[in-house]
Amino acid sequence: MPVRLSMTVNGNPVSADVEPRTLLVDFIRDTLRLTGTHIGCDTAQCGACTIHMNGVAVKCCNMLAVQAQGSTILTIEGLAKADGTMHPMQAAFRDHHGLQCGYCTPGMVMSAIDLLKRHPHPSEEQIRAELDGNLCRCTGYHNIVKAVQAAAKA
Amino acid sequence: MHEFNYHKASSVADATAKLAASDDARLLAGGQTLIAAMKMRLSAPADVIDLGGIVELRGIKVEGAGISIGAMTTHATVAASKEVGKAIPALASLAASIGDPMVRNMGTIGGSVANNDPAADYPAALVGLGATVVTSKRKIAADQFFTGLYETALEPGEIIMSVSFPTPKRASYMKFKNPASRYALVGVFVAESASGMRVGVTGAGPCVFRVPDMEKALGKSFSPDAVKGIKVPADDLNTDIHASAEYRSHLITVMTRRAVEQALSN
Numbered sequence: 001m002p003v004r005l006s007m008t009v010n011g012n013p014v015s016a017d018v019e020p021r022t023l024l025v026d027f028i029r030d031t032l033r034l035t036g037t038h039i040g041c042d043t044a045q046c047g048a049c050t051i052h053m054n055g056v057a058v059k060c061c062n063m064l065a066v067q068a069q070g071s072t073i074l075t076i077e078g079l080a081k082a083d084g085t086m087h088p089m090q091a092a093f094r095d096h097h098g099l100q101c102g103y104c105t106p107g108m109v110m111s112a113i114d115l116l117k118r119h120p121h122p123s124e125e126q127i128r129a130e131l132d133g134n135l136c137r138c139t140g141y142h143n144i145v146k147a148v149q150a151a152a153k154a
Numbered sequence: 155m156h157e158f159n160y161h162k163a164s165s166v167a168d169a170t171a172k173l174a175a176s177d178d179a180r181l182l183a184g185g186q187t188l189i190a191a192m193k194m195r196l197s198a199p200a201d202v203i204d205l206g207g208i209v210e211l212r213g214i215k216v217e218g219a220g221i222s223i224g225a226m227t228t229h230a231t232v233a234a235s236k237e238v239g240k241a242i243p244a245l246a247s248l249a250a251s252i253g254d255p256m257v258r259n260m261g262t263i264g265g266s267v268a269n270n271d272p273a274a275d276y277p278a279a280l281v282g283l284g285a286t287v288v289t290s291k292r293k294i295a296a297d298q299f300f301t302g303l304y305e306t307a308l309e310p311g312e313i314i315m316s317v318s319f320p321t322p323k324r325a326s327y328m329k330f331k332n333p334a335s336r337y338a339l340v341g342v343f344v345a346e347s348a349s350g351m352r353v354g355v356t357g358a359g360p361c362v363f364r365v366p367d368m369e370k371a372l373g374k375s376f377s378p379d380a381v382k383g384i385k386v387p388a389d390d391l392n393t394d395i396h397a398s399a400e401y402r403s404h405l406i407t408v409m410t411r412r413a414v415e416q417a418l419s420n
């Protein structure tokens with residue numbers, strides 16, 4: 001029996017009928033066509049699916065869409081301004097080459113933004129620990145850490 | 155994931171009624187274990203009852219000489235709580251060590267405790283602190299609550315509402331993280347409380363257990379050396395792809411010593 005799902009995504013109200021077993025990541029990607037959020041491992045390990053729900057980072061491949069009923073969702077598409085100006089974290093990743101293939105990047109950026117909200121002046125050790133839930137197979141993490149350090153100063 | 159009927163509970167009484175109305179239902183707390191299991195079809199309940207909307211189940215309260223944590227309180231909330239940080243800092247840092255930040259924003263103490271994963275962190279804290287699980291039907295002491303591999307004393311239809319922790323004199327949790335999953339290969343919670351010395355071990359066996367020999371030794375002398383020569387026999391410990399029973403036995407003594415060192419340095 002479908003559930004009438006309503007939430008705010010990147011500032012816009014959205015509403016749809018969903019099967020209860022619909023994962024939040026599939027709702028975001030397939031129904032809302034916001035494909036910046038990626039499915040990496042599909043087992044809640046890699047963090048490529050990281051978005052913000054009610055202001056905190058969550059792995060949306062490991063949630064039912066109905067768990068986000070009435071919530072405020074922010075995805076990677078919601079970061080830049082309407083005129084295309086990048087969020088400081090996005091700019092930092094670009095400036096410090098914090099990505100190669102880009103698959104982990106939306107999740108890394110969303111996770112890093114949450115990190116800086118909680119720890120505005122993190123040490124390198126803290127950054128590495130707090131990005132524990134985001135895996136990157138390309139970069140070896142060094143430039144990702146540099147990007148987060150730069151964004152912390154921005 | 156198989157299809158299921160979704161029910162959002164408005165209260166504990168409502169959730170209890172919905173459980174009674176189904177013969178194949180699962181409660182949904184943070185979903186960090188249940189959703190993952192359902193995606194792999196390891197779990198396929200006909201009815202899923204979501205506790206996410208029950209506001210009374212969230213929150214942390216100072217309760218006399220202790221702390222009460224609502225079952226739906228997330229690990230992130232416990233980790234960041236001023237009340238927990240003041241009364242039982244070892245519990246706050248245990249919560250901060252669970253999973254990763256995203257998992258901690260959804261995972262709940264009630265879900266963790268009800269699931270009783272052999273490598274979960276909270277069972278060691280509940281046993282180490284002599285906590286009480288408050289359910290919709292009764293209060294259950296931690297020593298009686300965790301009964302076996304993924305098994306607890308909860309009866310069908312019984313819902314965890316909160317966990318009460320007495321404030322210890324001193325306590326510390328030391329966890330040897332599996333380098334990949336960050337679950338506890340072995341995790342030891344040491345606490346000296348009004349009720350005496352407790353050592354709770356998770357990750358090593360099928361279920362959390364206490365180590366009476368270490369508790370006695372620490373009661374005589376609260377020092378890392380007091381437990382140096384005490385080993386938990388490997389016979390009943392887990393052997394898997396991550397570690398042998400012998401290595402886990404070795405880790406128990408090492409983690410207990412480090413926990414005592416940390417408690418002394420605070």
